[in-house]
Amino acid sequence: MGHLGEDVEIKPPLFVDYGTQLSIGERTFINYNLTTLDAAPISIGDNNVIGAGAVVTGDVPANVVAVGHPARVIKTL
Numbered sequence: 001m002g003h004l005g006e007d008v009e010i011k012p013p014l015f016v017d018y019g020t021q022l023s024i025g026e027r028t029f030i031n032y033n034l035t036t037l038d039a040a041p042i043s044i045g046d047n048n049v050i051g052a053g054a055v056v057t058g059d060v061p062a063n064v065v066a067v068g069h070p071a072r073v074i075k076t077l
Contacts, residue, residue, distance in 0.1 A: 005046065010034070025062060047077060 001019055005026035014034050016022055021038035024030070025046035035055045036042055044050065045062030054071040065075040 002041070011052075049077070 001024070002021055003023040005024060005028065007027045008024050008030070010030045011032045013032070014030070016036045017038050019038065021041045022036050023041070023043045025044060025048070027046055028044060028048045028050070030050045031052035031054075033053045034050055037055065037057045042056060042059060044056065044060045045064070047063045048060060049065045050056065050060070050071065051065065051067030053069070054067055055069040056066070056071045060066050060071065061073070063077045064073045065077065066073050
């Protein structure tokens with residue numbers, strides 16, 4: 001993992017292309033079956049909720065709920 005902030009909870013399994021290109025901010029909850037297509041750097045901001053089965057293909061801003069395939073922001077926290 002490129003960066004893993006404090007108080008991050010990840011429910012397995014987690015699927016990544018490389019992993020070293022992935023940065024996850026503090027106080028983030030990632031539900032089951034996250035897939036990150038991290039051929040380029042991806043940053044998941046602080047204080048997020050990433051829904052089960054989400055496919056993250058780009059940056060996710062801080063303080064949001066993101067879900068879907070590809071992941072999109074559905075709510076600001």
